[in-house]
Amino acid sequence: MTGTGLGPENLTDSIVSFVPVESENYRNSLKLLIKIHSLKTVYARPTDICAITHLSGSEIKSPVYIKKSNGDFDCYDREALKTWIREGNVINPLTRELITPEMLSEVPWTPEFFWQVLFQRLLQQVDSESPSSSPSSGAGFNG
Secondary structure, eight states: OTTTTOOGGGHHHHHHTTSOTTSHHHHHHHHHHHHHHHSOOOOOOTTOBOTTTOOBGGGOSSEEEEEOTTSOEEEEEHHHHHHHHHTTOOBOTTTOOBOOGGGEESSSSOHHHHHHHHHHHHHHHHHHHSOOSSOOTTTTOOO
């Protein structure tokens, strides 16, 4: 978070002016900002579009992903999402679902999803390498 002035020591000060300290939104905002701070930078997928800034793919310099209830992920520009949260918003701008720290990710998939995709690719590879049931040209031809 170089150059943002928002290190872990400044998280509280950055949201005090937007949200009352005693509110539930304040506590949720603080947890979300801490989680966002801890995520490593990754590259956004070319098809990703930030719902806040409308930046896409390579324009998103530091993406953060929010898992939706259907298991899919929305991509956001890190700074835009931090501003959104600092303003007291703790809901996903697209789905209107409450954002929790567990929903934030630096990658647009869960470990379960990763293993499922890997398994499917391995099955496809095995299927493509196994001999086909149809005879190859010239096989069994006594011409």
